[in-house]
Amino acid sequence: MTRLLVECTHVFKNPRVNSGIQRVVRNVINQLPPSAEGVECMPVILLNGKLYRVTRLAPLDSPLSNAIVRFGERVGRLAHRFGQLYHRIDRRCRTKLTRRALYVAYRLSAFALFGIPPRLVQRVNRYQLPQRCEPLQHRPGDQLVLLDSSWHSDFFPHAEKLKREGVGIIAVIYDLIPLTHPHFYETRLVQVFSEWFDWITRTADGYVAISATVRDQLREEIKHRIGSTKAEKCWFDYFHLGSELDLQSVNAVVDPRLEHLFTTQEPVFLMVSTIEPRKNHEYLMDAFDRAWATGSNARLCIAGNIGWKCDALLARVRNHPEYNRRLFMFNDLNDTSLEYAYAHASALVFPSYVEGFGLPLVEAMQRGLPAMGSDIAVFREIGGEFMAYFDLQDPQRLADLVTAFECSGRFPADRDVTDWQWIGWREASLQLAERTARHVLQTPATPTKSLALAPPPEAHRPGAVVRFGR
Known part of the structure; x- marks a missing residue:
């Protein structure tokens, strides 16, 4: 029996990040209906080659754990700015030797200054893991909906294995801006996104955009890459986003x-x-x-x-x-x-x-x-x-x-x-689930087969972190 497995790995591991995509994922998961069009819906994560069903998206409320995670997030922001500083200086270097020396100094400094806090956060997450999720066995006919910013992730070989074993892959597309307007981003981010999109193009059975505008752009891009005949075998749809600000707190104060x-x-x-x-x-x-x-x-x-x-x-x-x-x-x-x-x-x-x-x-x-x-x-x-x-x-x-x-x-x-009227996050989540389920139910099942997919590029391995803004 078909199930929608809605993936939220990055937000699960980084629950307090609050830029645009993370806000979407968190709200859609928190409002995810138990079923849509008779299809069961559940949030999942992919960690270390295993599939888990999420029972609690937010981290456990432990003062010590919260303090460690907040410290790790602050260090992460500092590391991001440190990396930006390195790239600015690197662009000014004129010789290969100077650039090489700068790179070595940067890596050593980054490891010394920012290496330990992420490991502390990882230990906290591993401790909380059994209390926030449970192992899940996939079935042929399941549909893995890649809702989160999966270009951050290293689970591509696992997703390919699931596909070979009869699990469909559905990609949620927020925009194509790194492809259509690469000059707005750092070169590394454009590279990571482009390689991720190549993988999605080879792997996905269907696509859900966050607006009709992006859906139409996406359909044309896929046709351009794989041809109209192959593109017609995929389906394309969209849903709209909600509007509530979900991280307000009675204890928080206005600046x-x-x-x-x-x-x-x-x-x-x-x-x-x-x-x-x-x-x-x-x-x-x-x-x-x-x-x-x-x-x-x-x-x-x-x-x-x-x-x-x-x-x-x-x-x-x-x-x-x-x-x-x-x-x-x-x-x-x-x-x-x-x-x-x-x-x-x-x-x-x-x-x-x-x-x-x-x-x-x-x-x-x-x-x-x-x-x-x-x-x-x-x-x-x-x-x-x-x-x-x-x-x-x-x-x-x-x-x-x-x-x-x-x-x-x-x-x-x-x-x-x-x-003017607009939907909330409950309606947005239902819209995503219902439209996805309809396409899945209308699409004839294809026999399980071995896929000739390229191995995940280096950019997708652990540590290839990129951020997209609100």
Whole structure:
């Protein structure tokens, strides 16, 4: 009998990571229905060549374990920034000998500074493992739904073995941006994602995107890679994401600096995203510089973790004459603070070049906060007539929207955001399960056969960690 085995390995091992994909996985798993279309649904992980059913996604609430995990996460962030520093220096090296010496120094330093904390976290996870999951025996006809960011993982040989033994593979695709816009990312990340996508193309029986826009892009990419005839043997669908912020806590407090930002009468325009090139913060800064130059009193609040290729932008923000006057930046807001920002801001601004979905738009609009976004297809899919759109070729377009809204008090969209409705995470999870189950039930079973799949590339082995932003 068919079962949907919804994979959440990376979030299981890193439960407190809270960027876009991790938020999606955590919420879908927590709201996963027990069955859809008569098909049993269950969360699973793949660890050390074994399949486990997840009984508890969140880690056990132990003060010592929590402290070790939090320490490990902080060290992980420091290691990430240390790696970014190494890459910046490496690009400036002129000789092969210098680069080699730098690489050796980097590896030795990284091992000495950051080697022990991850091992402590691994020990905590191994101790908690029997209390959070249980071994699961797969069956022919099961469907492994790769919901999590599986490019992080090293379970590809195991997944291939499952496929040879009659388990279907379904890939959830968040976007194709590292393939279509590689210049927005570090070279290593593009390499890892490209190799992962090659593997998915050879392995998956079906694909579920997070928007109709991505589904259509994906279908064309698969046709291009394997031809229309083979692509037609696969199925393609999509589901939409929810909007609740699930990591709020009654014990968490709103950042006092954020509260102070909203104590004046001036309108506050909020941008929520990881700080990285494709989010287009430079355009945002240019637009507000123009608005301020014409006398606008609007405030701009940038909220998001520090990502990659953003040193120049960070310097521009921190050295700006309006910094901490009309320009503010927060890089570590918790969900409680983020909820407060959504509730008190005047509008969301989102000038991203390209997105797979645009989760902050949904989070904002579902709370009645109107949104201004770049005029791209997926934003039109989500916002329709309820959003205001601007051309990315000219920052003056956004500046005009800001000043017009500030002066008139009327948001420049065709329809009022209070009439806009969206699904929550329960509906999103059900949508994923039902649409996947329908395709699986409609697709004729194929006989089990040995697959001639290439071995997993080096980038997929343990330690090849990449991060994608919200």
